[in-house]
Amino acid sequence: LCGLSKHFTLGGGLFKRGRTLGAVNEVSLRIPRGQVMGLVGESGCGKSTLAKMLLGLTTPTDGDVLVDGKPLRGADQKALARHIQPIFQDPYSSLNPRKRIEQIVGLPLAIHGLGSPRERSTRVADMLDLVGLPKRAAQQTPGQLSGGQRQRVAIARALIMRPGIVICDEPTSALDVSVQAQILNLLLDLKREFGLTYLFISHDLAVVEHLVDRLAVMYLGRIVEEGTREQIFGNPRHPYTQALLASALTPEPGLGVPDIGLNDAMPDPSNPPPGCPFHPRCPKAEATCLETRPRLEDVGTPGSRVACHFA
Numbered sequence: 001l002c003g004l005s006k007h008f009t010l011g012g013g014l015f016k017r018g019r020t021l022g023a024v025n026e027v028s029l030r031i032p033r034g035q036v037m038g039l040v041g042e043s044g045c046g047k048s049t050l051a052k053m054l055l056g057l058t059t060p061t062d063g064d065v066l067v068d069g070k071p072l073r074g075a076d077q078k079a080l081a082r083h084i085q086p087i088f089q090d091p092y093s094s095l096n097p098r099k100r101i102e103q104i105v106g107l108p109l110a111i112h113g114l115g116s117p118r119e120r121s122t123r124v125a126d127m128l129d130l131v132g133l134p135k136r137a138a139q140q141t142p143g144q145l146s147g148g149q150r151q152r153v154a155i156a157r158a159l160i161m162r163p164g165i166v167i168c169d170e171p172t173s174a175l176d177v178s179v180q181a182q183i184l185n186l187l188l189d190l191k192r193e194f195g196l197t198y199l200f201i202s203h204d205l206a207v208v209e210h211l212v213d214r215l216a217v218m219y220l221g222r223i224v225e226e227g228t229r230e231q232i233f234g235n236p237r238h239p240y241t242q243a244l245l246a247s248a249l250t251p252e253p254g255l256g257v258p259d260i261g262l263n264d265a266m267p268d269p270s271n272p273p274p275g276c277p278f279h280p281r282c283p284k285a286e287a288t289c290l291e292t293r294p295r296l297e298d299v300g301t302p303g304s305r306v307a308c309h310f311a
């Protein structure tokens, strides 16, 4: 991702200029082939908007998505887009309730005219087997399956096109804890099997800890820290990452929203604070933080970056 931004205009009218919401601001991120890149941050920080730009579901205001150095635009867009497939949080809303699983998983093949009906049906059966669904599931509808099974269907549908890159947007957040672990293990097995590259989006650091090779932390539309799993979990440098980690390590069962140990809620993204966007919540803020926005920069360890004046 190269300088990727997405701005929305809010409340604009014929004679009135709307406010600009910078959902994603100048995000540059390299996802190494064959690795799992985690992307974490509170809800509303721009993670899903970033995912939509990668999937070609929304157009960037600025910047490019490059796959193997080629921009995801223009003539090759369709071919490249097929190369990137999503797995979303709530498979129920994205699976047609009236179709049989076999039809749902085979639909991308049919749309792209790949193979004869017979070949398609073999490929679908193989894929259902790979994601751990019983044979009979092929003839069932989404409503007849459990939540975990539906997520397996969504995974099968994403992989049937043999993508290189899979964008997992909170793929286990809607599932029971016991099922979550099964799905995460399945995703890791499939990654090995197909040599996939994952962007794994989550609001929950505990979920990504055993999954990712690298991790990027997002706050108000910007990456504030990026590094290897060992570095982020062992030596987090940004105060926001430190707060997220502290809250992940002290789970409070029963509370839907994690208390991240910060005084205020996240500021309105359409009216971000001046200087460092994190300063109103930062326990380490000093005068300069109110005026100058820190750049995301290398700080010693190669391949790790952080945006804080005092990291």
Ligand code: SF4
Pocket: 238, 239, 240, 276, 277, 278, 279, 282, 283, 284, 285, 286, 289, 294, 307, 308, 309, 310, 311
């Ligand atoms: Fe906190 Fe200042 Fe660092 Fe921002 S730049 S994270 S306000 S210490």
Ligand code: MG
Pocket: 043, 044, 047, 048
């Ligand atoms: Mg989201």
